[in-house]
Amino acid sequence: MPMLTDLARDPMTIRHNVLQGEFEVSRDPHLVLTTVLGSCIACCLFDPVAKVGGMNHFLLASPPNGMNGLGDDARRYGLYAMELLVNEMIKQGAVRATMRAHLYGGANLHSGMRAIGTENARFAEGFLKADGIQLVRSDTGGVQARRLDLQPATGRVRCRSVQGDFPSTQAARVPVPSGDVELF
């Protein structure tokens, strides 16, 4: 995927901020998905055959109490965030064999603390490998936050380091129905 460059100056461009716990899949050529990442990970997927792409943004690889701790926060965790993104890509015509993945984020912003960013990146790489999705670019780790833009219709990506203090990011406030069971 080539780097994203001039879309920011295009008056037709619509920018959508992908908050922590959100995901978006689209083939709209005017849409640019954007997010800011510290230790969080964003996975960008693009299928050059189906010409559809998407991005998610998750906080942690897994909840502290295992899957029992998911509940309404489920989208903030890696497995569910990846499942949602991949499923939506498939719904919109993509297939795993032709999907290409980029991973961004996973910085370890605070020295001396657990390397959450590294754990997040490791989880995402493992998920992609297990699910047979080719990882073509990984810009993870380090100590600086990143600002990320993706044009989902073309798969073009731009990732820049954020200098100075990490800007605060918002978590999505969409309640997630989790594990609801209905027997017919």
Next chain:
Amino acid sequence: MTKPILTVDDSLSMRMLLRAALSDDGHAVAEAEDGMAALEWLGANEPSLVITDINMPGLDGLGLIAELRADARYRDIPILVLTTESAPEKKEQARAAGATGWILKPFDPIKLNSAVRRVIH
């Protein structure tokens, strides 16, 4: 010997998670990565239950349910749908096709195993 539960999901990670949850409750588990692989397995094996995703390449979950309900050998096997789909029309399609129940991902292992115990005869 108890019959295994067949889980059908194109995500290996999700199948691993399901296997762990179901094994914790004492179930044997078999896996298929899509509807076609499930039909192949079912040609030679008999499960106590099928748990299937909806969105899969090739033969998807709704197609798999339709295939199973059209065959007298599989008509009485309970089928739970486990999916990220929250659209009511999808749920209705699954019900009409012959699904036994509907579980939204991310699943809660306790709720999942409770539903499994209720539908396995």
